[in-house]
Amino acid sequence: MITQSIKELLVTEPNEQMVTVQGWVRNKRGNKQVNFIALNDGSTINNIQIVVDVENFGEESLKRVTTGAALSVTGMLVPSAGSGQACEVIAKELAVLGEADPETYPIQPKKHSLEFLREVAHLRMRTNLFGAIFRMRNAMAFAIHKYFNEHGFVYWNSPLITASDCEGAGEMFRVTTFDPKNPPLNEDGSVDYKQDFFGKATNLTVSGQLEGELGAMALGKIYTFGPTFRAENSNTSRHLSEFWMIEPEMAFYDLKDNMDLVEDFLKYLLQYALDNCMDDLQFLSKRLQEEEKNKKAEERTMELVEKIRFVLQNDFVRLTYTEAIDILKNSKPNKSGKFKYPVNEWGVDLQSEHERYLVEKHFKKPVILIDYPKEIKAFYMKQNPDGKTVAAMDVLFPQIGEIVGGSQREENYDKLVARMNEMGIPMEGMQYYLDTRRYGSATHSGFGLGFERLLLFVTGMTNIRDVIPFPRCPKNAEF
Ligand code: 4AD
Numbered sequence: 001m002i003t004q005s006i007k008e009l010l011v012t013e014p015n016e017q018m019v020t021v022q023g024w025v026r027n028k029r030g031n032k033q034v035n036f037i038a039l040n041d042g043s044t045i046n047n048i049q050i051v052v053d054v055e056n057f058g059e060e061s062l063k064r065v066t067t068g069a070a071l072s073v074t075g076m077l078v079p080s081a082g083s084g085q086a087c088e089v090i091a092k093e094l095a096v097l098g099e100a101d102p103e104t105y106p107i108q109p110k111k112h113s114l115e116f117l118r119e120v121a122h123l124r125m126r127t128n129l130f131g132a133i134f135r136m137r138n139a140m141a142f143a144i145h146k147y148f149n150e151h152g153f154v155y156w157n158s159p160l161i162t163a164s165d166c167e168g169a170g171e172m173f174r175v176t177t178f179d180p181k182n183p184p185l186n187e188d189g190s191v192d193y194k195q196d197f198f199g200k201a202t203n204l205t206v207s208g209q210l211e212g213e214l215g216a217m218a219l220g221k222i223y224t225f226g227p228t229f230r231a232e233n234s235n236t237s238r239h240l241s242e243f244w245m246i247e248p249e250m251a252f253y254d255l256k257d258n259m260d261l262v263e264d265f266l267k268y269l270l271q272y273a274l275d276n277c278m279d280d281l282q283f284l285s286k287r288l289q290e291e292e293k294n295k296k297a298e299e300r301t302m303e304l305v306e307k308i309r310f311v312l313q314n315d316f317v318r319l320t321y322t323e324a325i326d327i328l329k330n331s332k333p334n335k336s337g338k339f340k341y342p343v344n345e346w347g348v349d350l351q352s353e354h355e356r357y358l359v360e361k362h363f364k365k366p367v368i369l370i371d372y373p374k375e376i377k378a379f380y381m382k383q384n385p386d387g388k389t390v391a392a393m394d395v396l397f398p399q400i401g402e403i404v405g406g407s408q409r410e411e412n413y414d415k416l417v418a419r420m421n422e423m424g425i426p427m428e429g430m431q432y433y434l435d436t437r438r439y440g441s442a443t444h445s446g447f448g449l450g451f452e453r454l455l456l457f458v459t460g461m462t463n464i465r466d467v468i469p470f471p472r473c474p475k476n477a478e479f
Pocket residue numbers: 166167206207208209230232238239240241243245247248402403404405406407446447448449450451452453
């Protein structure tokens with residue numbers, strides 16, 4: 001049966017009209033005369049209250065109404081006597097569609113730890129917290145498509161199965177139909193992938209960028225939004241083996257245009273969250289404050305809504321890697337040995353502790369860091385005239401560190417080939433990519449936004465496994 005959602009009902013003028021609601025019991029309380037059921041259908045963080053006359057329905061049959069049970073209720077929509085809600089439903093008919101045995105149902109109306117909820121990730125979206133997180137995830141996905149649609153970008157789909165390694169880090173999941181015990185071998189003992197399903201060695205993509213560039217060099221401005229896979233063995237709270245990435249790519253954009261776009265884009269998404277997700281944001285904000293109430297004042301993060309407004313209202317700081325290294329070298333935590341990775345010399349890769357120092361302590365604003373040493377960045381980045389740096393661009397956010405990685409691309413054929421040779425990247429299978437530099441090459445740029453990192457920021461959650469329904473990470477592919 002299609003009925004009005006609880007979200008809609010809660011803003012409907014109550015005048016004793018008959019309505020039907022369907023949802024899951026969050027909580028039941030009351031006495032021998034009357035029961036109050038908090039019903040939720042996932043459309044909103046808010047429950048609708050169902051008022052039940054115990055005598056009418058029988059004490060025995062109401063025993064089946066326990067937390068987690070699915071109900072269909074028909075009754076009268078009336079103004080609520082209690083505070084906190086505008087209306088409630090006086091039940092006339094109540095059907096238990098599916099029971100949830102309280103002896104075994106893991107989600108009970110009490111505080112569960114995030115670790116426990118990860119173990120029952122197939123049910124955790126029935127909690128207020130995960131309902132809010134996944135509605136935010138939906139809202140942000142919609143806002144991303146909306147932004148690009150309003151700005152003349154074409155939605156583009158790069159393949160998930162590919163033979164190339166965009167980031168050159170070799171952190172790929174192999175795709176094969178070979179029998180693992182008995183793959184065909186070449187004479188030298190290596191596996192003969194020519195006999196494999198695709199006639200070559202293939203893997204799951206680590207980024208849609210390379211094929212995105214092909215699209216941009218025809219359609220002007222494109223963006224991808226899809227899953228990417230990295231067999232990186234990092235068990236951190238900011239890494240997933242399967243994560244979603246948004247990768248716009250724009251012909252005729254240089255690094256400055258790229259920076260302007262990323263700042264405008266991120267601010268649009270944050271504004272969208274404030275305009276459309278306030279109920280969930282306020283819930284998440286309260287949770288965060290509750291979580292942090294035992295921390296020292298200086299260790300607490302800014303209130304969630306305030307933090308989002310703060311990023312929105314400030315210009316992002318733009319500075320070069322070289323300037324950042326100077327700041328870090330002379331910083332207090334570096335001098336007093338507080339950094340796990342000391343910053344001694346130009347050329348070192350930045351760790352998240354350094355990124356967060358710049359953003360949270362030094363500038364107290366999001367930072368766009370550009371012009372990194374070429375040694376620590378991918379082969380496709382535009383080589384700067386200094387011969388040492390490339391036109392890279394990382395966006396650093398408070399609590400997150402790197403949220404976006406991007407660059408202007410090397411559009412010169414000879415320079416690109418030279419860099420690939422230097423880095424030992426095989427040309428075989430890359431001719432398609434090099435063709436964009438042979439035919440109608442032009443300045444172009446793009447970036448990748450990690451969708452789950454954005455969600456960490458807007459939900460205030462601290463573990464990336466809690467902002468994707470079914471996280472994939474080393475030693476974990478449950479559900
Ligand atoms: O910096 P990355 O590796 O850049 C690229 O993949 C480029 N090809 C993007 C481009 O220019 N089109 O990744 C981009 C972003 C990171 O800034 C981070 O937010 C996210 O993707 N990311 C991850 N998120 C979760 N788990 C992981 N293992 C991630 N690795 C990167």
